[in-house]
Each structure stands twice: as structure tokens, then as C-alpha cells.
Amino acid sequence: QKExxxxxxxxxxxxxxxxxxxxxxxxxxxxxxxxxxQYSGKSPELIMSIYSNGDKEDGRFTAQLxxxxxxxxxxxxDSQPSDSATYLCAAYFGGGxxxxxxxxxxxxxxxxx
Amino acid sequence: xxxxxxxxxxLVMGMTNKKSLKCEQHMGHRAMYWYKQKAKKPPELMxxxxxxxxxxxxxxPSRFSPECPNSSxxxxxxxxxxxxDSALYLCASSQEHRVGExxxxxxxRLTVT
Numbered sequence: 001q002k003e004x005x006x007x008x009x010x011x012x013x014x015x016x017x018x019x020x021x022x023x024x025x026x027x028x029x030x031x032x033x034x035x036x037x038q039y040s041g042k043s044p045e046l047i048m049s050i051y052s053n054g055d056k057e058d059g060r061f062t063a064q065l066x067x068x069x070x071x072x073x074x075x076x077x078d079s080q081p082s083d084s085a086t087y088l089c090a091a092y093f094g095g096g097x098x099x100x101x102x103x104x105x106x107x108x109x110x111x112x113x
Numbered sequence: 114x115x116x117x118x119x120x121x122x123x124l125v126m127g128m129t130n131k132k133s134l135k136c137e138q139h140m141g142h143r144a145m146y147w148y149k150q151k152a153k154k155p156p157e158l159m160x161x162x163x164x165x166x167x168x169x170x171x172x173x174p175s176r177f178s179p180e181c182p183n184s185s186x187x188x189x190x191x192x193x194x195x196x197x198d199s200a201l202y203l204c205a206s207s208q209e210h211r212v213g214e215x216x217x218x219x220x221x222r223l224t225v226t
Contacts, residue, residue, distance in 0.1 A: 034213040043203055043217040044156065088155055092213040099144060099168050099212050103155035 002027045002093045006104035014112050019076040021107050023089030026070070033065055033072045036088040038106070044088055048074060079111040117218035119204050125224045128194060134221045136187040136204030144168075144212065145187045147179060148203040150220070156203055162187060163209055194225045 003026045013019045021035075032051045036044040050056045050063040050072065062075040072091075076083055089104040117138045126132050136145065144163050148156035161169035162181040170179075176198075178190040187204055201222055205215040 032213050043201075043220050044215075045217065046214055049214055090213060099146075099161040099163060100158060101213055101215065106153075106155055 002091070002102055004089055004091050004102050004104040006089050006107050008105050008107060010108040010110060012110045012112060013079050015079060015081060017079050017111075019079045019083065019109055019111070021074040021076075021087050021089070021109065022071060023073065023104055024071045025091050025102075027091075027093050029093065031094045032092045033063070034090040034092070034101070035061075035063060035074045036090060036103075038086045038088060040085070076109075079109075081111045081113050084109060084111050117204055117206055117216050119202075119218035119221055121221060122219065123222045123224075125226060126191065126194065127226055128196075130194075131190070131192045133191065134189040134202055134204075134223075136189075136218055137185055138206040138216070138218075139185055140206060140216065141184075142206035142216070143184060143209045144207045145181065146203075146205040146207075146215065147187065147189050148205065148217075150201045150203055160189075191223075194223075196225050199223055199225045 005024045035048040037047045038044045048061055048063040050065045053065050053067050056063045060077045064073045086106040086108050088106045090101050120135045146161050147159040149159055150156045158171050159173045160179040165181045176193050180188040201220045203220045204218040207215045
């Protein structure tokens, strides 16, 4: 069973701080990883994808992938109250699981003004 | 156009009713997905269509019947549902080789009475 594990939180940070969200996965052959943001009552929205080891930055967001340690993280710099949402880590394992994206349980982030 | 649309937004149905959920995208994506999401849980994959053919059925009860009339449309036909089927039903689409980069519709909030 290929799994994605996330700290369910909740995670609370003050405005302007760095929020760090972490995720581990069970399959060394995993191909690619994604972070989705879901506001309460809304649908998930892709905010970051990462396909190779290292860091990927996009504005205030940085995704980090370490395939040897089987973890992926999302850093949100200068956190804003509008970042308050559930963040879903997802992995595409490929192979026999074609077309199936495996989600973690999500981490609820609250940014306090 | 990077939008996935879903109708209706809300649906209340009795256990003997038959209803349909509709999803549409015009991004040229050839993979389309149905998910079920319960409160505080990640999306749970139900069905995947690739090039208008059913690729994945995650052992979903037959009271849920998917249909893909063409490359832009996806339907989910509902019949004899149970109260535990009440949930947010999400449609998503992606390029067939970028499974992790899914665009979600706003969802249909279904209540079964």
C-alpha cells in the first residue's frame, strides 16, 4: 500500500512567520509530488509541484524534496491570514497506479494576524 | 480557459431518487476524475476516465454510474443512494501525462435524505 503521511496539525503561526508543512511517503519509486491548498468549503487548488530532488521556489512558497529520506515539505514565507487553509500533500507513484494521485490527510494551517 | 465547471452546486435527494452530476472542461485534458470528499478528509478517488474510456473504478458501489459522453464532459449518475453518500463530489481534469497537476471544479454538495 503506497501511502502519504502528513502531520494533521493543526498548525498555527503568527502573521509574517514561516510556516513549515511536512509530508513523508512510503514508496522509494515515487515519481512526483504536489501540494494542494483547500480553503474551507472550497475545492483543492494546485499550488506547487516538484519532480526532482532539491528546492523549488515560487513566490513565497518553497517546495523541498528529498527522495533518499522520502520526505517532501512546503515552506510558506511571510505567512498571511489569507494562507489559512488545509494543505494537502499528494504523490503520483505511477506504474500500476496510473492516473491515481495519493493524498495525505491534510494539514490545517491557521495564520494569526 | 483553465476552469472546470460542475452543476449543480448543491443537491438534496431522497434515497429513491435518480439524479445526475455534470462536469465540463475545455482545456483539452484527456484525463477526467470523480472524487468524493467527506468533511476534514482528503479527496477519495472514485473513477478515472482516460480518452473517454473508464480507466479506474475504485470499487465504487453500482449506485454510482459514471459516463463520459465526449472529451469535455463527465457525468455521474446517482440512484438509490444512502445517507452516508452525502459528501462533496469533486470533478477534476489533467493532461494525461501530468496526473498530479489536476484542476478541480468547485464541487457539488450532495445531501441524501
